[in-house]
Amino acid sequence: MARGNLIRYAIIGIAIVSAPLFLGEYFLFIASLTLVYTLASFGTNVLSGYTNLLSLAGATFFGCGAFGTAILMSKFSMPFLPAILITGLIVVALGLVVAIPTLRLEHVYLAIATLGYVFIFGELVKGSETLTGGSMGMGVPVVSLFGFRLNEVGLYYLNLAFVIVLLVAGVNLSHSRFGRAFFAVKNSEVAARSLGIPAPKIKVIAFAVQAFYCAISGGLYGLLVRFIDPSLFSIFISISFLSMVIIGGLGSVLGSILGAFFVIVTPQLLTYFGLTEIQRSVYGVAMILSLMFLPNGLVSLPEKLPWLRRLLGLSK
C-alpha cells in the first residue's frame, strides 16, 4: 500500500510541476488563480477551521496585499520579494489593530468589527488617489526575478513556490505547540485557559496568520490580474474565502486546496453555460448545504460514499 501511495503522489507531483507544458494560456491562468486562492483559503482555515473564529476581513487583507505590493513596486521601485514580504508584515500590524481589542471578548465581536474593516477599506482606497488611483484602480508592474521578466509560465511557478513554502510552514505550525493550542481553544476556551494556554494570545496569532496568508495571496493575485481596483475586494471576496473553507473542509489542508479549486472553477463553468448571474447564490447554496449535510466539507466525502473511496483507491 505504501508503494501505491508513493506512486500516486509522484504522479500528482509530476502533473503539477509539468502543468504549463500541456495547459493552454487560459487553463494555466485558472491553475495560477487556484494556487493564489489556496493561500488565502489556508490562512482562513487556520482562523476558522483550526480555531473556530469568524472574520470578515479576508477581502481587506487580500486587497491590502494587492495594493501594498503594487505600490511598493511601482511607486517606491522596490524589488518584488521584499515588497510582498514587507506588505505582509504591514497587513499583520493592521490586523492586530482590530484583533487585540476584540479577541478578548466573545467571538461575535470579531465578526462584527472585521465587517467594519471591509467597508472602510474601499473608502480608504478611493480616498487616497495619488497612491492607489482611487476608484479607477492601478496597474501592477511586471515582475522580474533574478533578471528574468516573468511571463504566465513564470508566474505559475512563482505561485507554486509560494504555495509549497507557505503550506509546508503552515502544516508545521499546525503540528507545533501553536497548532495544538489552536485546537484546544477551538474545543473549549475555558478548558484551554485552565490548562495554562493563553487563549486570547493564541487567537491573536491565528488571526495574524490569516492576515499574512491573505496579504501574500493578494500580492500574487495583483501580479496575475495586472490591474487592481477597490471593487475587486468587496465583502463578497471575504465570504468566498469563508466558503472555500466550508466547502473544502474545516481544519484540513487538502480541504483548503479543494475549496479554492471549487471557488475558482465554479464561476468559469457558470460563465461557460451562460449562468453568470447566479454565481453568488451558487456559493451561498453550496455553503448552506455543506454546513448542514457535509460539515467537514468535500474532504469528508470519500468517508461517506464507499464507491468514491473505492474509485480513489483509498483504504478505510
Added chain:
Amino acid sequence: MTQMIISGIALGTIYGLVALGIVLVHKATGILNFAHGEMVMVTTFFALTLHNFGLPYWAVVTGTLAFAALFGLFIETTLVRRLIGAPLLTTALVCLGLFLILGDVAVWIWGKDPHMFPSAFSEKPISLGQVFLSPADIGPIIVCGMLALGLYLFFRFTKIGVAMQATIDNQTAARLMGIPVKRMFALSWMLATMVAAIAGLLIAPIIFLHFTFMQTILHFAFAAAVLGGINSLPGAMIGGIILGVVTNLVGIYFSSALKEAMPFLIMLGILVVRPEGLMSKRIEKKV
C-alpha cells in the same frame, strides 16, 4: 447645527431600527444575522411591487408587513430552526450564505437598476423660528418612537411578549414553564423581519432602492448594535441615534472620509472601553 443634529437623529433612528432587528434575533436565538440588510432590501422591493400595482400607501404598508411576517417565518422554519445551539461560526456562515442568495434573488426578480421609492411624508419644510424642519426628517423619528414604544408595551404587557422575554432570558426555564420555545423563536424572526420592512420603507425614499443599497447601512447598524449593547433593544435605538448625530457632525466639521470611518472607529472605541455596550448589563461567563 440644530438642523444637522435633527437630520442626524432622523438618520440615527433608521440605523437604530435596522440594528433593532439584528439585536432582536441575536438576543432571541443567538444568531448573528448578517443577512438582515438583505431582508430589508427584499421586503422593500416587495413594497415597491405593490406600489407599482397602484395600491394606496396604507395598503402597501399592510401588505408589506404581512409579507415580511411570512418571509421571516419561512426563513426561520427552513433554515434557522435547524441551527439552534450550533456554534457561532456555523450560524453566521449560514446567514452569509443567505446574504448571497437573497442578493441574487432580488436581481432576478427586480433587476439591477436603482428605483425611486415614494415617501410617506411630504417634502415641504415646516419653519420653527430659525430652524426648518422637514417632515422627511421628523417622520422617521416619530415612526421609530412609536415603534419603540409599541415594542416596549408588547414585551412588557402582552402575554406573548412576556413569554418571548422569558425564552430569551432562559430557554430551559421557559420550556419548563410550558412556553412553546420553538414558536417563540419563529415569532422573534417574524417580528425582526417586520421591523426590517418598516426600516426599509423609511430608508428607501432617502436613498435609491437598489439591490446593494443596504450594505453600507448594515455596517452602520452593526456599529449601532455594538455601541448600544448587542443584547439590548433600547440600546440599539440609542446607539443608532448617537451614531447618526456623531457621523453627521463629523462630516461637517472634519472630513467626509472620517465620516465613513466613524462607525468603525466608534465601534472599536466602545469595545476597548466598555465591550458590553452602553445599555447592556455586564455578562459574566458561566463555565
